Amino acid sequence: MSKILVCDDDPGVLEVIKIILEENNYEVITASNGKGIQKMIAQTKPDMLFLDIWMPGIDGKEITKLLKRDAQFKDMPIIIISALNDTKDIAQEVGADGFLSKPFTITDLLEVVENNLKKK
Amino acid sequence: LSLNGLKPLILNGRIAFGKEPYLTNDVLHDKKVSDKLWIKKHKIKSFAGYPLILGDNLTGLLTVFSENEIRPHTHETLSLVADSLAQGIGRLQVKEALTNSEQQYQTIFSTLTEGIVLQGTRGEILAANSSAQKILQSNFAEMKNNSMNRNNWTNYIHEDGSPFLAKDFPFAQALKTKEAQKNIIIGIIKNYQTTWLLTNSIPLKDSKGQAYAVASSFQDITQQKKLEKQKDEFISIASHELKTPLTTIKSFTEILKMQFQKEEKAQYYLGKMNREIDRLTGLVNELLDVSKIQSGGLTLSKDLIEINEFLKEFIEDIQAAYPNHKIIAQSIIKQYIAFDRHRIYEVLTNLVSNAIKYSPKSDKVILSTEERADKIIFKVKDFGIGITKRDKKRIFDPFFQAQTTIRQSYSGLGLGLHIAKEIVLKHGGEIGVTSKKGIGSIFRFSLPLQTNLKT
Numbered sequence: 001m002s003k004i005l006v007c008d009d010d011p012g013v014l015e016v017i018k019i020i021l022e023e024n025n026y027e028v029i030t031a032s033n034g035k036g037i038q039k040m041i042a043q044t045k046p047d048m049l050f051l052d053i054w055m056p057g058i059d060g061k062e063i064t065k066l067l068k069r070d071a072q073f074k075d076m077p078i079i080i081i082s083a084l085n086d087t088k089d090i091a092q093e094v095g096a097d098g099f100l101s102k103p104f105t106i107t108d109l110l111e112v113v114e115n116n117l118k119k120k
Numbered sequence: 121l122s123l124n125g126l127k128p129l130i131l132n133g134r135i136a137f138g139k140e141p142y143l144t145n146d147v148l149h150d151k152k153v154s155d156k157l158w159i160k161k162h163k164i165k166s167f168a169g170y171p172l173i174l175g176d177n178l179t180g181l182l183t184v185f186s187e188n189e190i191r192p193h194t195h196e197t198l199s200l201v202a203d204s205l206a207q208g209i210g211r212l213q214v215k216e217a218l219t220n221s222e223q224q225y226q227t228i229f230s231t232l233t234e235g236i237v238l239q240g241t242r243g244e245i246l247a248a249n250s251s252a253q254k255i256l257q258s259n260f261a262e263m264k265n266n267s268m269n270r271n272n273w274t275n276y277i278h279e280d281g282s283p284f285l286a287k288d289f290p291f292a293q294a295l296k297t298k299e300a301q302k303n304i305i306i307g308i309i310k311n312y313q314t315t316w317l318l319t320n321s322i323p324l325k326d327s328k329g330q331a332y333a334v335a336s337s338f339q340d341i342t343q344q345k346k347l348e349k350q351k352d353e354f355i356s357i358a359s360h361e362l363k364t365p366l367t368t369i370k371s372f373t374e375i376l377k378m379q380f381q382k383e384e385k386a387q388y389y390l391g392k393m394n395r396e397i398d399r400l401t402g403l404v405n406e407l408l409d410v411s412k413i414q415s416g417g418l419t420l421s422k423d424l425i426e427i428n429e430f431l432k433e434f435i436e437d438i439q440a441a442y443p444n445h446k447i448i449a450q451s452i453i454k455q456y457i458a459f460d461r462h463r464i465y466e467v468l469t470n471l472v473s474n475a476i477k478y479s480p481k482s483d484k485v486i487l488s489t490e491e492r493a494d495k496i497i498f499k500v501k502d503f504g505i506g507i508t509k510r511d512k513k514r515i516f517d518p519f520f521q522a523q524t525t526i527r528q529s530y531s532g533l534g535l536g537l538h539i540a541k542e543i544v545l546k547h548g549g550e551i552g553v554t555s556k557k558g559i560g561s562i563f564r565f566s567l568p569l570q571t572n573l574k575t
Contacts, residue, residue, distance in 0.1 A: 012365065012368035019375060020371065083359070083367070088421060088462070103397070104370075104371075109371075
C-alpha cells in the first residue's frame with residue numbers, strides 16, 4: 001500500500017483528501033502545517049507528498065525547492081495543491097512533479113496520485 | 121471742431137458698407153450727407169472717408185472734414201495713410217491676441233497638476249512647469265543635464281518590472297517614430313521606492329515634417345498603483361479563502377454521490393449541488409481573472425495541442441453540464457497549434473454557456489472551425505435572442521450585460537466575454553460577433569497558426 005503525506009493548513013481539505021485516498025486504499029498521513037515537514041518525511045518515508053503552497057508562516061515553494069535539492073528526498077513525487085489560479089505555473093517554477101487546483105474532483109485527485117506513483 | 125452732434129454718420133455707414141474711399145467737395149449738396157445744420161454751422165466744404173480694411177474685415181474708419189477743398193492728390197495720400205493705419209491696427213491686434221494667448225497658456229501651464237516638459241531633439245529641456253519639477257524631482261535635474269539617457273537607466277522599469285531602456289522612452293520613441301506616445305507607464309526607482317508615472321509624449325513637427333521638439337506630460341500614479349495592488353491582493357486572498365471551503369464542499373458532495381449510488385433522487389440533488397458549486401467556483405475565478413487582466417498580470421502557459429482532440433474533450437464536458445442543449449461539432453479540423461489549454465477552454469466555455477444562456481427557446485449550439493492561411497477560426501453559433509447593434513459595441517466591455525425588452529435578467533457578473541477577449545488578444549488572435557436580433561449570434565475568435573510555445 002502506497003503511503004501519502006498530505007500537508008495543508010485547512011482541516012476540511014485535509015480531511016476530505018484523507019477520506020478519498022483511504023477509500024481508494026492508500027495509507028494517508030496528515031500534517032496541518034509545514035513546520036518540521038522534513039523531519040516528518042524522514043521519519044515516515046512517504047511515497048508521495050501533497051503540499052499546500054500557501055500556508056501561514058511557511059513558504060511551500062521554498063520547502064519544495066529544498067526537498068528537490070536533497071538527494072534523500074528528490075525522487076519522492078511532490079504535488080502542489082493550491083487555490084491560486086496559476087497553480088500549474090507555480091508547480092513548474094519550483095520543480096514539483098504535479099499540481100492539483102482547488103477545488104478539484106475526486107477523479108482529478110486520484111489521477112494525479114496514480115500518474116505520479118506510476119512514474120516513480 | 122466740435123464733434124458734438126456729428127451726425128453725417130449715414131455717410132460713414134455707407135463708406136463702411138461699401139468698403140470704398142469716398143470724397144466730396146460739396147458736402148452741403150451731397151445727398152448722402154444727412155446733417156446739413158452741423159455742416160453749415162462749421163462751414164464745412166468737403167468730406168473724405170476711408171475704410172480701414174484688414175484682410176476681409178473692416179476695423180475702422182478714417183474720416184476727414186475740411187473747410188477747404190480736398191484735392192485728388194491729398195485724397196490719394198489720405199487713402200495710403202488709411203491703409204498704413206489699418207495695417208498698424210492689425211499688428212497691434214495680433215500682438216494683443218498673442219499676449220493674451222501667451223498669458224492664458226502660461227497660466228494653464230503653471231497651474232496644471234500634470235507635469236509638462238518640452239524637450240529639444242537632444243533631450244535638453246526647453247520649458248517645464250513647476251508640477252514637472254515636483255513630480256520628477258531629482259530626475260528633473262538629470263533631464264536638465266541631459267544625463268537621463270546615459271546614467272542610471274536601470275532605475276527605470278516597466279510595469280512588469282523589466283528595465284525601461286533609454287531608447288524606449290516615450291521621448292525617444294516620439295522623436296524616432298514622429299508619432300504621439302500615449303499612456304506609457306514608467307516606474308522610477310529611487311531609494312528602494314518606486315514612483316509610477318503615466319506619460320504622454322507628442323512630437324512637434326516643423327513645416328517639413330521634421331520633429332524639432334517633444335512635449336511630454338507626466339502624471340504621478342503611484343498612489344493609484346498602490347490602491348490597485350491592494351485591491352488585487354484583496355481579491356487574490358478573498359478568492360483563495362472562498363475556494364478553500366468550496367473544495368471541501370465539492371469533495372464531500374462527490375463522496376456522498378458515490379455513497380448513494382443507487383438512490384436516484386439523491387443522485388439528482390447532489391448532481392445539482394455539484395453544478396452550483398462549479399458555478400460558484402467559476403464566479404470566483406472570473407473575479408480573480410479580471411483583477412489579473414486589469415493589473416496586466418494575465419500570463420499564458422502554452423502547449424502544443426491537437427484541436428480536434430481538444431474540442432472533443434471540451435464538447436463532452438460542456439454537454440454534461442448542459443444536458444438540455446445539443447452541442448453540435450461541425451467541420452472540426454485536425455491540426456496542432458500552440459495555445460494555453462486552460463485559458464482557451466475557458467474562452468470556449470464562456471462562449472458556449474453564453475450561447476445557451478441567451479437562447480432559451482432553442483436547443484442547439486453549433487461549434488465549428490475554419491483554417492485560414494495564418495490562423496484558425498473557432499465559431500460558436502446559436503439560435504437565440506441575438507444582440508442589438510448598440511449592445512454589440514459594448515459586449516466585450518467588463519461588467520456589461522445585455523438587457524432584454526422583457527427585462528429578463530441573466531445571471532453572471534458580466535465578465536465572461538471581457539475575459540475571453542483578453543485571453544484571445546493575449547494569444548495574438550481576434551474575437552468578434554455577428555448577430556441578428558431574434559435570429560441568433562455567431563461568436564468567432566481566431567488563434568494564430570503557430571507551433572512556437574514561446575511567442
